[in-house]
Amino acid sequence: MRRGRAGEGEWADPDARWLRSVMDGAFLLLLGSSLIRFLTRDHEGTHTGYAVTLFAAFGLLYVLGRLLAPAPRPGARPSARHLAWLGAVSVVWAGLLVLAPSATWCAMPLLFTGLQTLPVRTAVPLAAVLTVLVVATELRLSHEGLNPNVVVAPLAISAVATAVLVHLQRQAARQRVLIEDLVRTRRDLAATERRAGVLAERQRLASEIHDTLAQGLSSQQMLLQAADRTWGTDPDAARRHMRDAAGIASRSLAEARRFVHDLAPADLAERTLAEALRALADRECGDGLTVGFRLDGVPGPVPERVEAALLRIAQGALANVREHAWATRAALTLTWLDDQISLDIADNGRGFDPERPRTPDTGPERGHGLPAMRVRARQLGGTLTVESTRGEGTVVSAAVPLATPAT
Known part of the structure; x- marks a missing residue:
């Protein structure tokens, strides 16, 4: 119409x-x-x-x-x-x-x-x-002489009408400019939000790939290299490394399938967070590394997003321990408090300086290790801290409020 x-x-x-x-x-x-x-x-x-x-x-x-x-x-x-x-x-x-x-x-x-x-x-x-x-x-x-109103009244009426309408016209023009600016600002804001959403999704995908597929491939590589070194001298140990690599490949495949369907980590499919962390600790034991698990407080209901994030943080921290710390012992401690839940990952490895940036001389650049853990904690309204001293081990602590903010 x-x-x-x-x-x-x-x-x-x-x-x-x-x-x-x-x-x-x-x-x-x-x-x-x-x-x-x-x-x-x-x-x-x-x-x-x-x-x-x-x-x-x-x-x-x-x-x-x-x-x-x-x-x-x-x-x-x-x-x-x-x-x-x-x-x-x-x-x-x-x-x-x-x-x-x-x-x-x-x-x-x-x-x-x-x-x-x-x-x-x-x-x-x-x-x-x-x-x-x-x-x-x-x-x-006019037939009765000059009447001032005959001259003044039309002029006054015309002047007032002109002034009012010109004022309204200019005010409307200013309002149109403001509306156009507002529409343009909203359009720019929407584009910025879309870009931020794309970047956030990329960060999420990078973190998920790092904490699942990349870590699994890294562990398989280490086990296969160990099997290759011991194949001639200790065939039983080599076979054990091969079986461990096959088990990691199977878990990585399950994680990849759940990742494609945007599901929770496979370890949480039929386990509570505490049970999943205990299972993770048991799997990471071996090759000179002992990992323990401790539960403090009374477990309560936890949002799935919090469970998944804490499990991913634990996986990332233990991957760092195995690849970089040269540790013999590590411990996972899950603590329930009144208003928050915390997870500590401690090891007795060589430690490092958290304030010093990574360089080729000080160690490999992990890219999505600690930064990804911090992002996961921050997205849930929590914090992640790292305490480490050279030669004295490292403690990674994540604390997340039980009432997580909506995102």
Whole structure:
């Protein structure tokens, strides 16, 4: 429907129909009263027919213009058709004044129409011309000497109307600029949120791959290398390494399938968090490393997201212990408090300086190790701290509130 589109001028504004009806009604009333006054008081016999014809042409032109040359939408330039109509109806009105001075006040709707739709630099001169014609006509009708109101009243009314409408026009222009800025800002904000969502998803995928597939492949590589070294001297140990590598491959495959379907870690499928951590500790034992598990407090319900994040943090920390710490003992401690749950991963390895950035000389760059753990804890409204001293081991502590914030 044409009336429902934003580009259809007055129809786009819900108040435009009301304003248009008032202006059209005022014009028709003024036109009718002016014609009655002319026929009853001001007509001159020789010009009556011409004047009535101009009255009819004036009214018909006004109505046709409203239908065929509608006003432009706010802020848009008026069309050539609308300008031609406004000029024609003004010329007919000026000619009508010569024969029927009683049509003076029909200028008011024209004044408002011009001020409402034309640019300020065009509307103000038009208002001045209409006002001058009104004053001149009123002076011509005055038969009792100069009446100051005849001059002052039209000027005052025109000045007030012009000032108010110009002010409203400029205020509307400023509001349109603000709305455009708001729409543009919302569009930019939506794009920024989409980019942030993409980056967050990438970070999540990187963390999941690092904590599952990458760690599994790393463990398999270490076991296969150990099997290769001992195959000739200790076939039983080599076979044991091969079986361990096969077991890790099986678990990694299960994790990959659950990862594809965006499910919880496989260890949590049929276990509680404490049971999953105990199973993780048992699996990580071997090759000179002993991992223990300790539970403090009374276990309670924990959101699945918290369970998954803490298990991933434990997996990442133990992977660091096995690959970098040269430790012989490690311990997982899960603690339930009134308002939070914490997990500590401690080892007796060589330690490192947490404040010193990784370099090729100080150790391999893990990329998604500790940073990924911090991201997981932060996403749940928690914290992750690392305490370590060279030669004295490392303690990684994650604390997460039980009432996690929604993300």
